[in-house]
Amino acid sequence: MRVLATAFAATPSAEAQSVLRKAFTMAAQGFDEPADALLTQSIERQKLFDAALADYTESLRLVQQAGANPDPAELQRTFVLRARVQEALERWKFAEADLTAAIDRLDELDAIESTNPFLFASRGAARSRLGDFSGAAEDALRAEDEFKMIGDRVHRLSSAADSALYLYGADRIPEAVEKMRYVFQNKGVIAQGRGNWHLAYAAHLFGADRRTDADTQWESGCIRLEAFVEDGIARLEEERALREADEKRADETGTMQRQRASSVSAMPLGQLTPNSDTNARLMGMDPQSPYVTQRPATGWIWYKTSEGDVERRDPGLPLVEVDPTLSCAKFRSDEWLTKNRPEWPSKLRAATARYAEVVPQKPIVMPPKGSQPSKGELVF
Numbered sequence: 001m002r003v004l005a006t007a008f009a010a011t012p013s014a015e016a017q018s019v020l021r022k023a024f025t026m027a028a029q030g031f032d033e034p035a036d037a038l039l040t041q042s043i044e045r046q047k048l049f050d051a052a053l054a055d056y057t058e059s060l061r062l063v064q065q066a067g068a069n070p071d072p073a074e075l076q077r078t079f080v081l082r083a084r085v086q087e088a089l090e091r092w093k094f095a096e097a098d099l100t101a102a103i104d105r106l107d108e109l110d111a112i113e114s115t116n117p118f119l120f121a122s123r124g125a126a127r128s129r130l131g132d133f134s135g136a137a138e139d140a141l142r143a144e145d146e147f148k149m150i151g152d153r154v155h156r157l158s159s160a161a162d163s164a165l166y167l168y169g170a171d172r173i174p175e176a177v178e179k180m181r182y183v184f185q186n187k188g189v190i191a192q193g194r195g196n197w198h199l200a201y202a203a204h205l206f207g208a209d210r211r212t213d214a215d216t217q218w219e220s221g222c223i224r225l226e227a228f229v230e231d232g233i234a235r236l237e238e239e240r241a242l243r244e245a246d247e248k249r250a251d252e253t254g255t256m257q258r259q260r261a262s263s264v265s266a267m268p269l270g271q272l273t274p275n276s277d278t279n280a281r282l283m284g285m286d287p288q289s290p291y292v293t294q295r296p297a298t299g300w301i302w303y304k305t306s307e308g309d310v311e312r313r314d315p316g317l318p319l320v321e322v323d324p325t326l327s328c329a330k331f332r333s334d335e336w337l338t339k340n341r342p343e344w345p346s347k348l349r350a351a352t353a354r355y356a357e358v359v360p361q362k363p364i365v366m367p368p369k370g371s372q373p374s375k376g377e378l379v380f
C-alpha cells in the first residue's frame with residue numbers, strides 16, 4: 001500500500017495550495033498559531049485524498065487479478081470514485097483515463113445504469129483541461145443528448161453551454177456560436193454562468209467586427225455577474241443570521257429547530273397556508289426537511305425511522321462562499337482568465353484580451369429589481 005500511495009503522490013490541489021499560501025503569509029507576519037493550524041489543515045486534506053487514491057487503486061488491483069470475478073457495477077463505480085479523487089487533485093490526465101474506463105464498462109451494466117450522462121460531462125471537463133477540445137465537445141454533446149433523453153432539462157442546458165466553449169476551442173466556431181445562442185434563448189445556466197457566456201459571446205462578436213453588438217453583450221454579462229454577487233451575498237448573510245438564531249434557540253430549548261428561509265416564511269393563512277407545517281405533515285413530509293424550509297447547504301437523509309426516536313444524518317455542510325470582488329472587470333485580465341476560467345479556449349481568452357485592450361470598461365448601472373432583462377439577454 002505504501003508503494004501505491006507513493007506512486008500516486010500528487011502536487012497539492014488548488015484548494016490546498018490556497019490554504020498553504022495563507023499559512024505562509026500569516027507565519028511571515030508573526031501569526032504562528034493560526035499559520036500552524038492552516039498548515040495542518042492543508043496537510044490533512046492532502047492525506048485524505050492520497051489515502052483515498054491508494055485505497056481505490058488497491059481495490060482495482062485486487063478485483064482485476066487473474067481469477068477474480070468482480071461485480072461489473074462495483075468495478076465500474078470504483079473507476080468513477082477514483083476519477084473523482086483525481087479531479088479533486090486536478091490530475092486531469094488520470095481523471096480522464098479513469099472516466100474512460102468507467103464509460104467503456106457502461107454496456108456491462110443493467111439498462112437503468114448504462115445511461116449516465118454525468119460521466120460524459122465530467123470527461124468532457126477533464127479533456128478540456130488537457131486541451132483536447134474536440135474530445136471534450138463530443139463528450140458534452142453526448143451528455144446533452146442523454147440528459148434530454150432522461151428529461152433533465154437543467155443539466156441538458158448546462159452541457160450545451162459547456163459544448164459551446166469546447167466547440168470554440170475545436171475551431172467549430174459556427175456550431176459554438178449557435179450553442180451559445182441556444183443557451184441564451186433557453187436561459188439555461190445560472191446567473192454567474194450567464195454572465196460568463198455573455199462575456200465570451202461579446203469577445204467573439206468583437207473579433208467578428210461587430211463592436212456595437214459586442215458592447216451590448218458585455219454590458220449584459222456585467223449585469224448578470226453583479227446580480228449573481230449581490231444575490232449570493234444577501235443569501236449568505238441571511239443564512240448566517242438564521243443559523244445563529246437556530247443555535248440560540250437550541251441553547252434555550254434544548255432542541256434544534258430550523259427556521260424557514262424568508263422566501264417561504266410568510267404564513268398569511270396560518271396553518272391553512274399551503275406550505276404550512278401542518279400541510280407538510282399531511283403530505284408525509286417532515287416540516288424540518290430542506291424541501292420545506294428552503295435552507296441551503298444542508299444535507300438531510302433519513303437513516304432510521306423505526307422504533308424509538310427518529311434519527312437522521314444532517315452534516316451541516318459549510319456555506320458556499322461568493323467572491324464579493326467578482327465582476328466583469330476581472331475578465332479583462334488574461335492572467336485572471338487563465339487561472340480562473342481554465343475551460344476557456346486560448347483563442348477565446350485572446351479575443352477577450354483584444355476587446356479589453358480596445359474598449360474601456362464602462363460603469364455598471366444595475367437596473368431596478370423587477371425590470372425587464374437587459375438588451376443582450378433579449379437580442380443575441
